[in-house]
Amino acid sequence: MKPSIFSSFIVATCMLLFVACSGPSDESAQTEELAPELLAGKAVVEKTCIACHGQGLNGAPILGNKKMWGKRLPQGEDVLVSHAINGFAMEMMPPRGGNPGLSDEDIRNAVRYMMSLVQ
Numbered sequence: 001m002k003p004s005i006f007s008s009f010i011v012a013t014c015m016l017l018f019v020a021c022s023g024p025s026d027e028s029a030q031t032e033e034l035a036p037e038l039l040a041g042k043a044v045v046e047k048t049c050i051a052c053h054g055q056g057l058n059g060a061p062i063l064g065n066k067k068m069w070g071k072r073l074p075q076g077e078d079v080l081v082s083h084a085i086n087g088f089a090m091e092m093m094p095p096r097g098g099n100p101g102l103s104d105e106d107i108r109n110a111v112r113y114m115m116s117l118v119q
C-alpha cells in the first residue's frame with residue numbers, strides 16, 4: 001500500500017466514525033416540564049396566535065425570537081396582555097388574536113407562554 005493511499009484510507013475511516021457517532025442528539029432530555037398555565041398558553045398559541053407569530057406576519061414578533069421581543073418585554077406582562085386582549089397597532093394585532101372565544105385568562109396564559117420562550 002502506497003503511503004498516500006494508506007493515509008486517505010485513514011481519513012475515510014475517521015470520517016466514517018465521525019458520521020456514525022454524530023447521530024441526532026437526544027433532545028428529550030432537554031424538554032422541561034411546563035407549568036400548567038404555560039401548557040394551557042402553549043395550546044392557545046399553537047391554535048390561534050401561531051398563524052401570525054409563527055412566521056412574523058405583518059411584523060408580528062416571532063415566537064422565541066429574542067431580538068423581536070426585546071423592545072416589547074420591558075412593557076411588562078400586564079401591558080402585553082392588555083394589548084393582546086384589546087388589539088394593538090391599528091389592529092394588525094387583532095383583539096384576542098381574532099378569536100373572541102378566548103377568555104382573558106387564555107390570553108394571559110398565551111402571553112406568558114410567549115414571554116417564557118424569550119426569557
Ligand code: HEC
Nearest residue numbers: 049052058059060072080083084089092093096097110111
Ligand atoms: C392576525 C395576525 C395575528 C394573530 C392571529 C395574533 N397576533 Fe399578536 N401581533 C400581531 C402583530 C402584527 C403584532 C405586532 C404589532 C406591531 O407592534 O406592529 C403583534 C403583537 C403582539 C404582542 C406584542 C404587543 C406589544 O405591546 O408589543 C403580543 C403580546 C401579542 N401579539 C400576543 C398575541 C397573542 C397572545 C395571540 C393569540 C391569542 C396573538 N398575538 C395572535 C399579529 C397577530
